[in-house]
Amino acid sequence: MKDVIVADQLTKKFGSFTAVDHLTFTVKQGEIFGFLGANGAGKTTAMRMLCGLSKPTSGTGLVAGFDIAHQSEQVKKSIGYMSQKFALYEDLKVWENIRLYAGIYGVPDKEIAPRTDEMLSSIDFLSEKNTLVKSLPLGWKQKLAFSISIFHRPQIVFLDEPTSGVDPVVRRQFWELIYKSSDEGITVFVTTHYLDEAEYCNRVSIMVDGKMAALDTPSELKKAAGVDSMENVFHQLTRGANRKAD
């Protein structure tokens, strides 16, 4: 499997403050990569750099083969993005939301309609095609938002705390969707607050004070720390953190 994300000594400074400190890691195609860390550990800054939103102060990053510092346009076209806040427009119908994002990402007109039906039936949602998004339950909105974020078939999808505020049943269903897209070869880069979710990832990284404190499979991480849950691994690593949560 090839590497779709390559970060090499990636650093971001704001004045004298080093938000992200020499981050080096790789993510393979189709991998589900968990990106953990306390608030203020530099997760968001690192993710913004990888999405081409902010330029690194030093170091390099390749996303889908493109340089994040100089080819942000191409990076943006090759990735999908979904955040805890809704990407969907409440006063637009389900299909109108799909068409909008498909259009923004340059999916050809003639492909949009058949792919919309295909996508909606795969999440058992075809009957709601003409429903206004505001009348959907929260869990459904999140599943729909995820499906839209990979509608243009990106190589990588970045999920920023995608399951915040939904109940465990829906979170379970959401992770099934993540597994499915991973099977289709889409790389999933996911941040989460829920440490039990970290167990679902192929590999997990934990950021502490701008540095990557650990990176391995959940089982290896637990073994190395000598504990039985990711929760304990996380607490052990972040106990020594200097930065206060912001």
Next chain:
Amino acid sequence: MFFISSREVPTVKQIDMRQFWIFTQKEFYHILRDRWTMIILLVLPVVMLILFGYAITTEIRNSHFVVFDPSRDVATQGIVNKLETSEYFVFDGYVNSPQEAEQIFQQGDIGMFIIFGENFYNSMLHTGDAQVRIVTDGSDPNTANTLTLYAQNLMLSYQQDIFKSAAVPYQIEPEIRLLYNPTMKGLYNTVPGVMGMLIMLVCAMMTSVSIVREKEKGNMEILLVSPMKPISIILAKVVPFFMISLLNFATIIFIATVIMGVPVNGSWLLLIAVSLLFIFVSLAIGILISTLVSRQMVALLASAMGLLLPAVLLSGLIFPVSSMPFALQMVAQILPVKWYIEATRAIMIMGVGFSAIATQVVVLSTMAILLLVLSLRNFKIRLD
């Protein structure tokens, strides 16, 4: 490994038109599906024209008055007759004493009373000291001034009538003529003002609220990660409001000229050009506000308190700028809407050409450029 083929890589910084139109279409969905937006866009222009044109007007009609007249001669009756037959006054009858007039006045049923001196006609003809007192309610100075002015004019014109027929030599005949708006119709002043306020409302307020909504709901984050260029996002958000303000402009002009009979004495082309310029200024203000705040409510308040209120109070729509304290006059200078109202008034009512409104055009253009530069720079800062 599937790289994006070189054909798809944008080589020039051009705006993707398909992306742009799909996004613009989305904006129209937002507008068409929001009841309040539709009300503001369709009903407000008409309501504002009616309110400012007819209800809130400095023009006086049918003001009631009583008269105390100990003379009761041909002159005083002629004057009362003159007032009574004008469209401004309604004669409520004679009273027996000035005190009685004052009593009625205090009840608030009348807007003015007139007290004639004794032997009015004789005094006027021979001694030249005929006395008449006009009493109005000073607690509303605007109305009081206007009423006095009207009454004075009518008395003067009566005097002229008399002396003309009497052919008295060496009579000075002051002739008062109001240029451009001879009948003092309030509507002439109102239409430019209402246009200015509406364009401001639609372009600045609604645009800023609509952009800030994307930020507040988290959509802007998604859009910035997408391949859509920030400049395309802003343009696509602005286009619908630009079109709507053109529609509003057309509606107001139609109602004003066809239904209310307000003329466009100057050049239509100039009127449209100046209005377009003002629309650009307002849109730039809207974009600037949207770069400064991150909550819809703040954007709404900022536009309402910072733009609309000053526009109503300081632009000369209701109170003349020249009668304001110096500090407020200075504030009025920085309001784009004030310059726009001046320019449109000059074009529509006075019928002047470009050279007469060059100052206004230069000021508005400068404002447009400054605001655009400022808001685009601000927008960039927020990105990184």
